Amino acid sequence: MPSVPSVPQVVAHRGASEENAEHTLLAYVKALDAGAEGLECDVRLTADGHLVCVHDRDLRRTAAKRGLVSTSNLEELEELDFAAWKNPWADLDDEAPERDRTYDGVLTLRKLLETVADYDRRVEVAIETKHPTRYGGLVEKRVCEMLHDFGWVEPTGGGPSPVRVMSFSHTALQRMERLAPKVPVVQLLDKAQYWPLLRRVMGPDWIVGPGIELLTEHPRLAERIAGSGHDVHVWTVNTEAELRRCQELGVRAVITDRPAYVLGLLGK
Template structure:
């Protein structure tokens, strides 16, 4: 196996056990020892970046509203927790709902959590496209990173997207912030490898790496580090170790950290 121990990045927080993108999920990931946090961001109608994956709120907040058409104050009234634990009222050991932990999470609040934490934590931020706001998402993100002093090369933040155009835009807005070109289909790498920046990271999905055994080597041979999503099993982790993957994005950070600890500090 490869000798590099990958960074363990919590996918939408510790989202296997907790409602995704809630502060509760992120604090659980930090408590577990996650070295990085991953989030998706969208713009609200009144211009706030919030950590929400889907364009609408049906799955995670029982609402037909679109994030892009809803003000932050109205999002704050919604319950982003109960969908994950629908039987919590019947479970004596279930944690009590907490508005601070279980409501919509702004990116600013997540950045503040990372900034205040007692060890370095990195943050992988995915901008979602297509969106009605187009490039405004990256502009607002760059502005926010600038306020934290995180718009430069030593930033704990990296920006990811499936949109090559969005990453080009981010490169202009915040030079030095690492960029991750997400790859959904193995066949798209043939085109992407000709255009992605020489120092860009590449982020294929674990399913594509599994189904196309040569893909990971092709990306590495082109000189790019690999950050892989979403790695949740021992077999998937082993494949990443064989490929020398630098970061694994997982719903189960505590489990992957335990597996890596069992393999020793070098994960070899």
């Protein structure tokens, strides 16, 4: 246990997603404007091989359409509105600001990384690969290929990659480690019973990514994870009490729907 509370990195969960539709370009721009030090996204492969930032396997919740991401082409997804679900009555509000539709469509991982690469300060990106998926290991392969395009697999100048790859799938992270040994990986954890096995098979440099509910419901487990020797990144931290608990545990990064609020609590 640290004697002084830690000051963790603040990572925007699917962008500034409390007030904006998750995974839209607007949500990420708002997070950057708020000062977020990192951005988190989920990625899935389309039927024609594009990586898109979408959490759910189907399109019903975020695009109001029947069908799967994995069986849709990018062109088909680009026709959909991925933001209207967040505020379905906005079109009836005469005082609501006019929406810029370019911010509301499906967001490709490439576009998100281009936004980060062009930003005027260092911003890190935590990419979660979703499993199980019909494309299996092709997801990590495509992520690695894209990171090569940006020069982030083996960064020049000796600095660390601004990207880390996360997954609940241990196999997926082993695959990513083989493809890109210098890109950090994060083993996500949502069930207490998985920890005894995972801590034995994780690589020595792997990061642990438990959910805040797990740490809250199992305080002794939280202490063991914090004392495991691995850096700890926690999701999804949205209240002051949750943040202070993470600080007590020495957590290195918190992933939050409310980046501006958490940055304010930390005095950043």
